[in-house]
Structures are given as structure tokens and as C-alpha cells.
Amino acid sequence: MARDQRRDAFGREISYLRIAVTDKCNFRCVYCMPKDGVAPRAHGELLTVEEMAHFVALAAGEGIRRVRLTGGEPLVSNRLLPLMRAIRAIPEIEDISLTTNGALLPKLAPELKKAGLNRVNISLDTLDAAQFVQITRLGRLEQTLRGIDAALTWGFTPVKVNCVVVRRLGQDVFGLARLSVDRPIHLRFIEYMPIGDESARNLHAADAASGEDGGLRPDQWDASDTVPSSELRDRINAAARAASLGELEPLAETDAPSGAGPARYWRFPGAAGTVGFISAMSNHFCSACNRVRLTADGAIRPCLFSDTEYQLRDALRAGDDARVLETYRAAVAHKPEEHEVIEGTARAMSQIGG
Ligand code: SAM
Ligand code: SF4
Numbered sequence: 001m002a003r004d005q006r007r008d009a010f011g012r013e014i015s016y017l018r019i020a021v022t023d024k025c026n027f028r029c030v031y032c033m034p035k036d037g038v039a040p041r042a043h044g045e046l047l048t049v050e051e052m053a054h055f056v057a058l059a060a061g062e063g064i065r066r067v068r069l070t071g072g073e074p075l076v077s078n079r080l081l082p083l084m085r086a087i088r089a090i091p092e093i094e095d096i097s098l099t100t101n102g103a104l105l106p107k108l109a110p111e112l113k114k115a116g117l118n119r120v121n122i123s124l125d126t127l128d129a130a131q132f133v134q135i136t137r138l139g140r141l142e143q144t145l146r147g148i149d150a151a152l153t154w155g156f157t158p159v160k161v162n163c164v165v166v167r168r169l170g171q172d173v174f175g176l177a178r179l180s181v182d183r184p185i186h187l188r189f190i191e192y193m194p195i196g197d198e199s200a201r202n203l204h205a206a207d208a209a210s211g212e213d214g215g216l217r218p219d220q221w222d223a224s225d226t227v228p229s230s231e232l233r234d235r236i237n238a239a240a241r242a243a244s245l246g247e248l249e250p251l252a253e254t255d256a257p258s259g260a261g262p263a264r265y266w267r268f269p270g271a272a273g274t275v276g277f278i279s280a281m282s283n284h285f286c287s288a289c290n291r292v293r294l295t296a297d298g299a300i301r302p303c304l305f306s307d308t309e310y311q312l313r314d315a316l317r318a319g320d321d322a323r324v325l326e327t328y329r330a331a332v333a334h335k336p337e338e339h340e341v342i343e344g345t346a347r348a349m350s351q352i353g354g
Contacts, residue, residue, distance in 0.1 A: 006063030053086035060092035075104035088116030102147025174239035180273030229277035286338035302335035
């Protein structure tokens, strides 16, 4: 019997595509990028808007229904809006989402709305202004908070806020979780993962040696820096009890914000939003993984943690749809059943499309 193209070898329906629109960024988060950013790409190395959109149209024929635009920072790319409009015009695509650091959202929200964006995830690791600068190097807390306000004002629903927790940063996780009480914000705590290879880490180490990372040294990824979700929840609940807020209550899957993916959701009693936990390290969710990634330079990565990639750029550029589809199908067919011990990846998160 012919194989269902939409399913991988383990029966998972692959319906979700994440695209790294660019690997450039206006922030330099210490766990993601060296202070001087990533090396600029040679002209022609990156897919054009037309090539990306054409790929999405082909992938829609293979069962892709939802697309997330990420990076790097998608809002710094002048390709984002034309790409979004082109994807919106593909009838099979039901949902377009964006992952952003939020800094440029107040400026771009109206255009994004017009271009057809449905929802946004905004990254925010701390509510402490000084720590925000320490983590992002180039960002200011105010910008990202205004980005969250803009997302709510412009009705990108749901608004999710992603926080990567790193033990040595000692973030105030209860303070962040509390953002979900009064407004429909879905706070998600993400376990810190070893992404990027030794060379990327050496760059970070050079920053640290110059004292320019504030002594955080997150380049030295260490399992002890990953805070398991269960521990985080205990910490948040203890602080919530002390603040008479009541403990987090588990949410039924049907009540989780749309596009819930691998997060498990909870809610403070009577809260407008929710609190989710994404436990990539302590609790693999590979059996439910429905996604593949397209890098800015035209490679399909079937698994975030595996460096096996399927290069599509040449076939796309040659207008060889049959070869594009063949390559895409090979990527889906070889999506690993699960990732095992995660020890880093050849590309940094900003180059994979986190
Ligand atoms: N620039 C956008 C942003 O920050 O939201 C989109 C790209 S960024 C690479 C996507 C997400 O990956 C962010 O939420 C970021 O915090 C997360 N991330 C980066 N490096 C990570 C790591 N080592 N472990 C876990 N999450 C990471
Ligand atoms: Fe930029 Fe996002 Fe990486 Fe921070 S996490 S440096 S905002 S790509």
C-alpha cells in the first residue's frame, strides 16, 4: 500500500513547518549568540521570498497546515512581510504564527495584522530591567513589554510568552508566571537546551573572558543549568501560596491555548491566562512531534536536535519541483523516532529557527 505522504515512518502527521526567515538578530542573548552576532551570509546563500513561498505551497500539498516564522529575529528581516502575504495566499495554510523578541512589534503590528498573522510568541526571560540587558546584551525590557502590549492590542490570539530558564541566572519565575493572572497571556517556561556546537560555545567563552557577558558564562552549558519543569512548578506554587494566589491547577488539553504543541498547561485560580511548561530535556515529547524546520539557507531539519539536513535550495532554484518534493519526502521519512542524549548541534538556535 502507498505510504501516506503526510505521515512519517512512525505514523506522526507532519503538518507544522517552522521557517527561519533570517539568522540575524537585533539582540544577542547570551545563551543564543556571541556578542558580535553570527557571520553574515554570502549573497545568494539565503532563500528568496519567492523560493520560500514556493516551497510552502509544495509542502502544503504534502499536508503542511500551519507555519511559524522565526529566526534569528524575523522582525528585522525585510522579507518577513512579503513572505507572510505570500503564505497567506496559499489556501491550505490555516495558521501563521511568529516567534519574536517583541522589540519591533509595536512598530510592525499593524502591518503584520494586514499581512495575515494569526498569533505570536514573544520571548521574555526576566522582568528585571538590568538582568534583561545582561541576558539580551542589546535589548531593553521596556521594548519587549511594549511588544507584548501591542500583541494584545492588535488581537494576535493567543499571545504566548516564552521564557528560557537557566539555573545560574536565578530568574524570578513566579514574577513571570504572574503575568498570566490579569491578562490573557500564556507564559511558557522552556528548559534550557544545549544548542550550538563547540565553536559557537568557544565564541561565547571569548566573550566571557573579556568580561562582556557579565560573568554569566552560559556558554558552558551544563546539565545543572537546566531546571526541570517539575521543580519550576514547585517553586512557582510555593511563591503563589505565600502570595495567597492559590496553586496552579492543571488544564484539560481541550482548554489549552491553541497551537499548544508540546507544552503542558496550568492556570492560577481565576486567571485570564495560563502557565505552560515545555520539558524538552526532562520529558521527551517526540511521539507527538508534528514539525519540520526550514533554515534560511534552504535546508530541511526533521528534528531540532539532529544535524541531519536535507538541502532544497538548488532544486528550488532550478525550478525542479519533483526533486524538491523527493527531498522533502526523504526528510519526513527519516524524521527520527526520538532524540536521545542531546549534546549540542552544529547550528546555533538562531540559525535553526527555534
Ligand atoms: N528571536 C526570536 C525570539 O527570541 O523569540 C526567535 C528566534 S529564538 C532562536 C526562538 C526561541 O529559542 C527563543 O524563545 C529563545 O529563547 C529560544 N532559545 C534560544 N536558545 C535556546 C536554548 N539553548 N535553549 C532553549 N531555548 C533557546
Ligand atoms: Fe535573537 Fe532570539 Fe537568539 Fe535572542 S534568542 S539572540 S532574540 S534569535
